[in-house]
Amino acid sequence: MNKQQLLFGLACVTYAVAAFVLFPRFNSNVLFGSVVLLAAGSWLYGRTIGLLLLLPTLTHQFLIYQHFANSYVYYTDRIAGTALLVTVVFIVGTQRNNLRAIQETTNWLDETVAKRNATLEKMTRRLIQRAEARRTAHGRDLHDSIGQQLTGIQLYATSLSEQLNADHNPGAAPAHSLTTRARTVHNNIRQTARLLFPVQLETIGLHSALDELEACIQTLRNTRISIKIEGDLASLPPNKALQIYRICQETALLITQECVPQTIDMALKHDSDRIDIQVAHDGPPLAGAIGDSLEAQLIKYRLNMLAGHIAGLPSQHWRSAFHFGIPLETEGHAT
Incomplete structure (x- = not known):
């Protein structure tokens, strides 16, 4: 038994005893304590437990009226009190059950979102790793294949430019321009490859x-x-x-x-x-x-x-x- 159940039980016992002492002074108004306790029990434990608590509550009410039957007649209060207790149990207990259902659904949604987030994080990590591997592969391809080919083109263009220049051929100037452009393109390809694949890292x-x-x-x-x-x-x-x-x-x-x-x-x-x-x-x-x-x-x-x-x-x-x-x-x- 936890602290909450113990306090609720003590409150019920205290009220059951005090009701007999206070009834001659407050008459049937003392029975409103039953409404409060029954509402509290229905809220704490749900509608099913509230209906079970309704039985000892009605028994307690019956005993009070029987005990004071010689002095007071409360037939109308008996019917109204019973209807009020049943109504309180259904309203409060149903609201509590709905609240618990919402809490359970919320917890389930939180767990589902957490699992989906974990899955998404794993997928994202894999995508980044694969993207990194693809970047590295493309960088190496640019550096090793296209870069090497541009190196060869640059060497051929340089050799051609020097030969044409030695022969005082008018084509030496375009050949030199071709060499410069090949060097510029080669440098840009090398820089791009290093962006994709940082070798120094x-x-x-x-x-x-x-x-x-x-x-x-x-x-x-x-x-x-x-x-x-x-x-x-x-x-x-x-x-x-x-x-x-x-x-x-x-x-x-x-x-x-x-x-x-x-x-x-x-x-x-x-x-x-x-x-x-x-x-x-x-x-x-x-x-x-x-x-x-x-x-x-x-x-x-x-x-x-x-x-x-x-x-x-x-x-x-x-x-x-x-x-x-x-x-x-x-x-x-x-x-």
Whole structure:
């Protein structure tokens, strides 16, 4: 028996005794205590238990009237009191049962949503992992296949340009122009491949990959970007370092694509327990619809994997200056 049941039982016993003492003074009005207790029992235990409690309540009422039958006659009160008790049990007990049903349904919905969210998080993590693998494969293909072919074309064009120049052939100038264009295209392909597959991230570390990200953005998007780093990033786990790199990369690409700024300033601060990434640019703010784009959602998913958050921003709206907070004491939902 819990504390609630004990208090309810004591209240019933106290009322049953007190009703006989108070009845001569309050007459049938003392029976309203039965209504209160029966309503409380129906609310605490439901309609079925309330109907069971109705039996001792009616018995108690019958005993009171029988005990004082020589002095008082309350036939009308007996009928009205009984009807009131039954009505209270059905109304209060039904409301309690409905409330319990709603609570059970709510709990079931919460559990279902939690399971669906867990499934969604697993699917999202797998999609990000597969997207990362595909990016790496495309980056290697660009670097190893197309990049190698462009290297060969560049060598042939250089050789042709030198030969035509030695022979004082008028075609030396177009050949030299072809060599320059081949070199430019090769450099752009190499930069694009490094964006897809940051080699330095595996061999040298996150710091060097971010340095190269600066050069790639400036070359491919013609936007000056400055990435300042405070603290040691070499101690970060490879998976977490890759996600942080992708957050910086995708944020910079999203800003250059949608806002077309001239300058992007990014700062990474590594403390003992967190990493703060501050981003600012001189272009217009990102609109709310863009903030809900696939690119923005991907950044938010990566933050979720790191248990991070976008700090200091209204919901569904990115401004021209914002920052990400990523804790290091936990691995988030996934690493």
